[in-house]
Amino acid sequence: MTTTQTQLFQTEKEELISGSEAIAIACALADVDVITAYPIRPYDTVMQYVSKLKADGAFDCDFIVAESEHSQFEIVKHASAVGARTFCGSSGVGWFYAMEAITVTAGLRLPVVAMVGNRALDDPGAFGVEHNDALAVRDLGWMLYWVATAQEALDTALLAWKIAEDPRVFLPFAVSCDGSFLTHSQAIVRVPDNKKVRQFLPNYNRGKLQLHPDNPITVAPQVNEDWLMEIRRQTNEAMLRATQVIPEAYDEFKQVFGRGDPSPWIEEFMTEDAEIVLVGMGTLAMPVRVAIRRLREQGKKVGFLRVKFFRPFATEEIRNALSHCKAVGVIDRDYSYGSPSFGGVLFNDLRAALYPLQRHPLMLSFIAGLGGREVMVRDVNQVVDMCQKAIDTGKIEQENTWIAVRE
Amino acid sequence: MATVAVEVVYRGIYQRTLARNIVRSIVFAARKEGKIGTAFGRYGDSPERNGIPAKQFAIVADTPEELEENLAVYEAQEVDVTINVDDTMCKGIESWAWYGLEPINKLTKPGGTLIVTSRQPAEDLIQDIHQRSEPFNLSIIPSTASFSGLWVYKDDHTDMRILGALCKVCPDLVSLDSMMAALKDQGTSDVKLSSAQKAYDRTTQRPVEPGEGSTEVPFSFDLPGWKSMEEGLVIRGIEQGGGFRGGQEGYQPARNAVFKKWSTRSMRPVVNFETCIKCTLCWLQCPDTCFDVTPDGLFDANMESCCGCGVCESVCPVPNCITMVNEAEFNDNNSEWEAWQKDANSYKQWMTALVEKQQAAGERSHGFHHVGGYAEEIANSRDS
Ligand code: SF4
Numbered sequence A: 001m002t003t004t005q006t007q008l009f010q011t012e013k014e015e016l017i018s019g020s021e022a023i024a025i026a027c028a029l030a031d032v033d034v035i036t037a038y039p040i041r042p043y044d045t046v047m048q049y050v051s052k053l054k055a056d057g058a059f060d061c062d063f064i065v066a067e068s069e070h071s072q073f074e075i076v077k078h079a080s081a082v083g084a085r086t087f088c089g090s091s092g093v094g095w096f097y098a099m100e101a102i103t104v105t106a107g108l109r110l111p112v113v114a115m116v117g118n119r120a121l122d123d124p125g126a127f128g129v130e131h132n133d134a135l136a137v138r139d140l141g142w143m144l145y146w147v148a149t150a151q152e153a154l155d156t157a158l159l160a161w162k163i164a165e166d167p168r169v170f171l172p173f174a175v176s177c178d179g180s181f182l183t184h185s186q187a188i189v190r191v192p193d194n195k196k197v198r199q200f201l202p203n204y205n206r207g208k209l210q211l212h213p214d215n216p217i218t219v220a221p222q223v224n225e226d227w228l229m230e231i232r233r234q235t236n237e238a239m240l241r242a243t244q245v246i247p248e249a250y251d252e253f254k255q256v257f258g259r260g261d262p263s264p265w266i267e268e269f270m271t272e273d274a275e276i277v278l279v280g281m282g283t284l285a286m287p288v289r290v291a292i293r294r295l296r297e298q299g300k301k302v303g304f305l306r307v308k309f310f311r312p313f314a315t316e317e318i319r320n321a322l323s324h325c326k327a328v329g330v331i332d333r334d335y336s337y338g339s340p341s342f343g344g345v346l347f348n349d350l351r352a353a354l355y356p357l358q359r360h361p362l363m364l365s366f367i368a369g370l371g372g373r374e375v376m377v378r379d380v381n382q383v384v385d386m387c388q389k390a391i392d393t394g395k396i397e398q399e400n401t402w403i404a405v406r407e
Numbered sequence B: 001m002a003t004v005a006v007e008v009v010y011r012g013i014y015q016r017t018l019a020r021n022i023v024r025s026i027v028f029a030a031r032k033e034g035k036i037g038t039a040f041g042r043y044g045d046s047p048e049r050n051g052i053p054a055k056q057f058a059i060v061a062d063t064p065e066e067l068e069e070n071l072a073v074y075e076a077q078e079v080d081v082t083i084n085v086d087d088t089m090c091k092g093i094e095s096w097a098w099y100g101l102e103p104i105n106k107l108t109k110p111g112g113t114l115i116v117t118s119r120q121p122a123e124d125l126i127q128d129i130h131q132r133s134e135p136f137n138l139s140i141i142p143s144t145a146s147f148s149g150l151w152v153y154k155d156d157h158t159d160m161r162i163l164g165a166l167c168k169v170c171p172d173l174v175s176l177d178s179m180m181a182a183l184k185d186q187g188t189s190d191v192k193l194s195s196a197q198k199a200y201d202r203t204t205q206r207p208v209e210p211g212e213g214s215t216e217v218p219f220s221f222d223l224p225g226w227k228s229m230e231e232g233l234v235i236r237g238i239e240q241g242g243g244f245r246g247g248q249e250g251y252q253p254a255r256n257a258v259f260k261k262w263s264t265r266s267m268r269p270v271v272n273f274e275t276c277i278k279c280t281l282c283w284l285q286c287p288d289t290c291f292d293v294t295p296d297g298l299f300d301a302n303m304e305s306c307c308g309c310g311v312c313e314s315v316c317p318v319p320n321c322i323t324m325v326n327e328a329e330f331n332d333n334n335s336e337w338e339a340w341q342k343d344a345n346s347y348k349q350w351m352t353a354l355v356e357k358q359q360a361a362g363e364r365s366h367g368f369h370h371v372g373g374y375a376e377e378i379a380n381s382r383d384s
């Protein structure tokens, strides 16, 4: 475990930084031991900033530029097993190329923290945001969080190590950041001082599970049907325990840093008396909030719910937030060809979560903003209009609509 | 004031750091006045290629809500000030991110200001800038475009001068005092600060009225919808080329009708057809297949396609047969060979004047005059 005394970050400071820089700074603050990288847009900006911080002496780490995404994730997986705090990341098909390593990381209960700079999956080549890359791990035991601002990116990364490295959890954590809108936009961010960070985030201690000559263990033996189901059950239980650990970590974050979001799970905007609630993830929040403010001025009761943790899914919180409204419009920045109602991934999870409720809102699915296309205020208005029509007529004419696609 | 938006239009890679310095300093200065801001580059512009027109933005607001209101549209729909750091882009810009030519003043608000670094008089610049129906102001910072590389920065105070001028033409944004304080915070030297101060003192604006400027209609392109697009991610190859200008002789490659590369160009090749030895090197090496083969076996660089890289100049074995000349000298993309055919004497006079002017200025926006130019420049600077 390296314990670097760095000159930088000794006092809390305001910085003008992008989401990618915020994540890189979080790596320095958390004094990460092993960072691996392989360039792909938009994630590559993180590795640029990490290498600069390292060169500037902000922190010391083994910074390994691997020869592929697969190796990149293999290296952190192994480093995490021997007790190193790790960070890694990728985007789009790079994340998919590493999928075998990514899968076993969760299977082996290794608390790797990764940043996914969300990007459309090639082909066709495109750099803009889509959520399908990160969503690919939704069933594998990775915690999955979507951030909306550079500040949230920094804070969430710190929380990610805290939660992932909690021995009750020991699961990997992916911080999803919308390509461009988050990774490449600079905003004013409060960067905490490293003393506070150290207080919040003690060293990673893998305890009895640490792969070390003094602790002779075998990791990942071949198991067959005699063992596998119990192992899966354990991982499921760890994810369940994460739902306890997460609020604890957020409370501690607030105590140490004196700030933080009201709920770790969701962000509600004008939902209290809303008849129509729009739901989405990531930076979509910005145009949606602006549209809603304008609609409220016209007396329309519209609200927005931003899902922050996609895994573990905040079933209770979301049920509570959506049980009183008349219609829910889910805006997915992803697709799931051939899924129920041909709806987006978030839509179908959300609809399933609400099914046990006595009274259901009408639920409509919208696909928007793929490949980085901007979601405009007029697009949000269209979504609201369609929800309103469903309320007025009492029926859903079209369960899934693609927004702002050229016919 | 609610929000003030500023865009910097710059040439990819060569002016990236310059643009970044400008937009970041704007946000820092606004911070000094208790305002909030953001700075970002157009994601669609990158990864940048040499010289391609690109944009960075700075948006400043009184409150986070106002900022958010403005950012609801990621790419600003209008800006208070457009800063153009290479005057050749006054002819219009076509980025990676879109097909078609955008006027340089497309986003400039009615009554807003276009700041250009240029040695040209206002009248010449206005000839290049597309006409519009609302008035705006033009402000010129007398200087040549500051070009550098990806990892190096030419610290010639262009950023300081622009920031000083900006405080003058857009007092709603930030005061000069706040700008100076913010720059000082970042360790800016007194010499550099004095450049900002001087630019502030000297900068003036000239109104550009509706009806003034270029009447050209910028080329544009309609994107297909999902129903009309070919399935399977297929793009049909374009027809092979044919004879020069559709005739029997020579050869003219067919080119993508909707994507023109010329706005990437800050210099263009001027060819001396009389000294050309028809060695074919320019034709072979041009990365954009720009050269049309004329009926008499000469090579005519097509200015709709030329990105101004300068490769033809450096591979041409005949001294001064191809010379890269400042793009600001030209008002159209017409064929040089046709001009030469029409009147060889006037062409020669025109060409000689341009080449001499270029050589006397000794200024190149980018690249080197010939193969080995880089090694030579290093040797020279080591000796001096
Ligand atoms: S400068 Fe010369 S080589 Fe480069 S694109 Fe233009 S014609 Fe081709």
Ligand code: SF4
Binding pocket: B271, B275, B276, B277, B278, B279, B280, B281, B282, B283, B299, B315, B316, B317, B318, B321, B322
């Ligand atoms: S490289 Fe020069 S000499 Fe050779 S064909 Fe081209 S213009 Fe003529």
